[in-house]
Amino acid sequence: MEIAVQAVSHQYGGHHALDNINLCLKPGLTMLLGPNGAGKSTLFALITGLQKLTQGSITFDGATLSQSRTSIMAKMGVVFQQSTLDIDLSVKQNLSYFASLHGISTASALSHIQGLLDELDLTSKLNTKIRNLNGGHRRRVELARCLIHKPSLLLLDEPTVGLDIESRHLILRVVQALAHSQNVSVLWATHLFEEVKHNNNLIVLSKGQVLAHDPCEALLAKYHQQDIEHLWQHLIQEGC
């Protein structure tokens, strides 16, 4: 799915959270790098329709949410910063409930994500209640859940914050493989330089403005920087 964000601004009261954002997301993994308060979650809220879009436009393969909400939402998978799992239900019950919302049977949902459940070390935990899982495994369940309906747009809002290192690496590896092998557009918000790989697309967001949006390699070459942290510092100094 191709997502075009054009001239999008958003204010909370008089505070400009996003200021004239223009982006085009294509299949593959795009990292949205920005510090706390840069406007990442606000952008997610506008793309998902949780916040009403009042300035600019966002289209999904050419259609807006107000034109084709049901079909666009059916193609969207989202992991928000805050967990939305029911902690008193088991892993399987959480997956099953989500599948049923999309008109998918539990059996076909589990069969579709079986490989993923194995990779995420969740198969043996299907009957475990979420409250008995650690944070890393809870996040893995959320990732598996949002892939049940085969989305073509995946939005991940700081999905590895606060997780153990093994879960962080695993989630990053799974999402990178997914974005590489399937026709899925992934937008991954992060404030961690080390999560950005040189073969990713990169959007640098600061104080509600896009400072750069290009393949990472191209940005490193353009600004003569060796790594993401130095690129970031260079862009901040140049842009603000």
Ligand SMILES: Nc1ncnc2c1ncn2[C@@H]1O[C@H](COP(=O)(O)OP(=O)(O)OP(=O)(O)O)[C@@H](O)[C@H]1O
């Ligand atoms: N509901 C709200 N009411 C008022 N101001 C808000 C609200 N939500 C966000 N903001 C402000 O808008 C700006 C952008 O916030 P946003 O949460 O989008 O940034 P972020 O990059 O996702 O940061 P974080 O990683 O801390 O969530 C910040 O200055 C924040 O304080």
